[in-house]
Amino acid sequence: MDNRVEFLNIRQLAGIMKRVGSNDRDDKDRYKRWFAPLIAHAVKDFGAGRTEVLASSLDDLALDHPNFSEIIGWIEAELAFGGAAGHGLDFQRILLVGPAGSGKTTFCLELAKVLGLPAEVVAMNQRQTGAMLGGSDTHWGNTQPGAVFKLMAHSTVINPILVLDEIDKAMASHYNGQDPLSSLYTLLERCTAERCADASFPEVRINAAHINWIATANDITDLSAPLRSRFNVFEIRPLHEAEMAMLVGRMYGRLLDEHPAVRTRIAPVLPDAVVGVLVAGLESGRDVDRLLRMMVGRALHTGGQITPAMIPAMKQERASVRMGFV
Numbered sequence: 001m002d003n004r005v006e007f008l009n010i011r012q013l014a015g016i017m018k019r020v021g022s023n024d025r026d027d028k029d030r031y032k033r034w035f036a037p038l039i040a041h042a043v044k045d046f047g048a049g050r051t052e053v054l055a056s057s058l059d060d061l062a063l064d065h066p067n068f069s070e071i072i073g074w075i076e077a078e079l080a081f082g083g084a085a086g087h088g089l090d091f092q093r094i095l096l097v098g099p100a101g102s103g104k105t106t107f108c109l110e111l112a113k114v115l116g117l118p119a120e121v122v123a124m125n126q127r128q129t130g131a132m133l134g135g136s137d138t139h140w141g142n143t144q145p146g147a148v149f150k151l152m153a154h155s156t157v158i159n160p161i162l163v164l165d166e167i168d169k170a171m172a173s174h175y176n177g178q179d180p181l182s183s184l185y186t187l188l189e190r191c192t193a194e195r196c197a198d199a200s201f202p203e204v205r206i207n208a209a210h211i212n213w214i215a216t217a218n219d220i221t222d223l224s225a226p227l228r229s230r231f232n233v234f235e236i237r238p239l240h241e242a243e244m245a246m247l248v249g250r251m252y253g254r255l256l257d258e259h260p261a262v263r264t265r266i267a268p269v270l271p272d273a274v275v276g277v278l279v280a281g282l283e284s285g286r287d288v289d290r291l292l293r294m295m296v297g298r299a300l301h302t303g304g305q306i307t308p309a310m311i312p313a314m315k316q317e318r319a320s321v322r323m324g325f326v
Helices: 010-020 025-040 053-064 064-087 104-115 129-134 145-154 166-175 182-187 239-258 272-280 289-303 310-324
Strands: 004-006 044-045 093-097 119-123 161-164 197-198 203-206 211-215 232-235
Touching: 004 104, 010 203, 025 145, 025 203, 044 145, 053 064, 053 104, 053 239, 064 182, 064 232, 064 239, 093 104, 104 119, 104 161, 104 211, 119 145, 129 145, 129 182, 145 161, 145 203, 166 211, 166 239, 197 289, 203 289, 272 289, 272 310, 289 310
Parallel strands: 093 211, 093 232, 119 161, 161 211
Antiparallel strands: 004 044, 197 203
């Protein structure tokens, strides 16, 4: 089965370029700058096809993120459907809701890496959220395309991942009567996303109907019901202590695996007492990798062992460093 999809109409683009050539020089330069990537990737393949290797990698991802097991199960089912239909993971619209520090954004990026799909993260707490997604109007002298156009123009696959980070914060940037999420209503409907246009390139119709959308939020109370209805919503719970302990052990082992020379000079397994104190003092899994690296570095520097006594000191050091940048 043919796995290639037309992203844009090359003949139409050529006609637009001819018309633009006789108009404003700024418009001409802008189109020329984007002409090459648009033409180079005018027809795209699907990425993230179902394979045994991918299935194994998703199993490993579930071990690292046990509180995301439901969403990983969803992805596995969708990969199976895509495989039967003859294409890769396609047009997912997922909303991850959970407390700050539960690893939502990190999970999105690691999922994209496992799937082998290009990914873009859009911080939805910016004032110009609408322009960031759908581009700015051509009447502005500094008009720029939005994240959807940029991602699709450079992507070799038709189904990249676009992460809308902290979508619940977007409404805080609502100003001058403008809805910062208005462009999503078009982009999250397949029939309209198949021929959508960026505000900076209003004549160029692109196929954005295969983007995999993942939004993150701490609270979706202020999101409109029509917008929520366009997503499959998953509640992400905090990690249990036992899960956190297992995660810390896996992260420590991975740190040593990535640095074989360090492994020969440090304990191969993190002592249970250290794990216990570390987990007891953690509010979330955020930055555990950095804390572990600091502890290993301190042990190597002193020529001693990693001990529970190190943990309060290391956390205090990190807090002091953060305060220095406020």
